Amino acid sequence: HLAESGGGSVPAGGSLTLSCEATGRQFNRYTMGWFRQAPGKGRAEREFVAALNWSGESTYYRDSVKGRFTISRDNAQNTVTLHLNSLKPEDTGTYYCGRRYFGGDHTHPDQYDTWGQGTEVTVYP
Numbered sequence: 001h002l003a004e005s006g007g008g009s010v011p012a013g014g015s016l017t018l019s020c021e022a023t024g025r026q027f028n029r030y031t032m033g034w035f036r037q038a039p040g041k042g043r044a045e046r047e048f049v050a051a052l053n054w055s056g057e058s059t060y061y062r063d064s065v066k067g068r069f070t071i072s073r074d075n076a077q078n079t080v081t082l083h084l085n086s087l088k089p090e091d092t093g094t095y096y097c098g099r100r101y102f103g104g105d106h107t108h109p110d111q112y113d114t115w116g117q118g119t120e121v122t123v124y125p
Helices: none
Strands: 002-005 008-011 016-022 031-037 047-052 059-061 069-074 079-084 093-100 112-115 119-124
Touching: 002 093, 016 031, 016 093, 016 119, 031 079, 047 069, 047 079, 047 093, 059 069
Parallel strands: 008 119
Antiparallel strands: 002 016, 016 079, 031 047, 031 093, 047 059, 069 079, 093 112, 093 119
16 A cells, blocks of 8 residues: 655745655565656556665656656655655646556556555646
8 A cells, every 4th residue: 555645736946745655565675656647637647757676776767857856765664755846837747656566667657556546746837
């Protein structure tokens, strides 16, 4: 089970910190990722934002968020955090935390088997 929190409504240039808390065993065995879903779009259209491997030593970002977002994890606390800085209106959406269960491309949502309920981020001009 995954639960996201930390969303909100901020002006462009603002910052937010999203948290994902996992319950259950073996959290630290999996790559974890953050995706976002724009208003009016479906689950299959979730857009990869960032991911990190089980140890947190390898991180991955979509090009448009590099240098602005930072992903990290605390395996002792079973949490994954996404720091969002220099936010832009195009960052608006519902942000989902996911567990990558399958071994394919970490940027594809179909490689993830467990999702939280999402947390909404709105960035206004």
